[in-house]
Amino acid sequence: DTAVSQTPKYLVTQMGNDKSIKCEQNLGHDTMYWYKQDSKKFLKIMFSYNNKELIINETVPNRFSPKSPDKAHLNLHINSLELGDSAVYFCASSQGAGTSGPVSETQYFGPGTRLLVL
Amino acid sequence: AQTVTQSQPEMSVQEAETVTLSCTYDTSESDYYLFWYKQPPSRQMILVIRQEAYKQQNATENRFSVNFQKAAKSFSLKISDSQLGDAAMYFCAYGSYYGQNFVFGPGTRLSVLP
Numbered sequence: 675d676t677a678v679s680q681t682p683k684y685l686v687t688q689m690g691n692d693k694s695i696k697c698e699q700n701l702g703h704d705t706m707y708w709y710k711q712d713s714k715k716f717l718k719i720m721f722s723y724n725n726k727e728l729i730i731n732e733t734v735p736n737r738f739s740p741k742s743p744d745k746a747h748l749n750l751h752i753n754s755l756e757l758g759d760s761a762v763y764f765c766a767s768s769q770g771a772g773t774s775g776p777v778s779e780t781q782y783f784g785p786g787t788r789l790l791v792l
Numbered sequence: 793a794q795t796v797t798q799s800q801p802e803m804s805v806q807e808a809e810t811v812t813l814s815c816t817y818d819t820s821e822s823d824y825y826l827f828w829y830k831q832p833p834s835r836q837m838i839l840v841i842r843q844e845a846y847k848q849q850n851a852t853e854n855r856f857s858v859n860f861q862k863a864a865k866s867f868s869l870k871i872s873d874s875q876l877g878d879a880a881m882y883f884c885a886y887g888s889y890y891g892q893n894f895v896f897g898p899g900t901r902l903s904v905l906p
Binding site: 709716717718719722766781782783785788 | 827
């Protein structure tokens with residue numbers, strides 16, 4: 675059973691397109707995250723949602739919009755894709771965060787989605 | 793804002809030997825968590841070890857142990873009896889106690905030589 679899953683695994687698209695990456699966790703966690711890992715392997719948090727509410731929103735272009743239909747899903751929608759958006763995007767989840775209490779557990783990561791913008 | 797520094801971009805170790813990866817961080821918070829994650833070529837991020845800042849005892853997990861020096865804001869990872877499967881990128885990470893911030897270091901690429 676996959677704890678944190680992402681689809682698609684690979685995404686190749688043209689500049690200017692709009693695309694979405696889906697993330698689902700079956701761990702019953704309260705908090706989900708999106709990270710971007712660039713070509714130099716630097717991993718940076720983009721968003722964090724706790725019980726469907728945004729609690730971390732780092733400085734990312736507003737072309738990136740996370741959507742959380744329920745606690746188990748956090749999808750990432752990207753408008754007007756640019757060359758610089760090419761990276762590996764990781765979804766993660768953890769139990770507890772934000773105003774609901776301390777970060778009690780580790781983040782569990784999905785397998786990543788490699789996005790290539792041509 | 794918190795920062796995490798890993799001063800060794802690359803390290804290598806002979807199989808069965810011991811290696812220590814360095815990590816320092818900067819924060820004004822008193823309660824937080826520190827993590828080491830491993831990323832093998834498969835890209836999957838795998839938790840190696842976790843330390844709560846309020847605990848003085850260093851965390852250990854089989855062949856992996858940490859040297860946590862809170863005053864010095866240092867959190868090094870020691871891998872004993874290195875195995876070929878330990879070859880990967882290792883990321884040190886900081887997490888605020890209430891989850892407001894989560895920051896990764898730039899990573900250290902570890903090679904294990906047979």
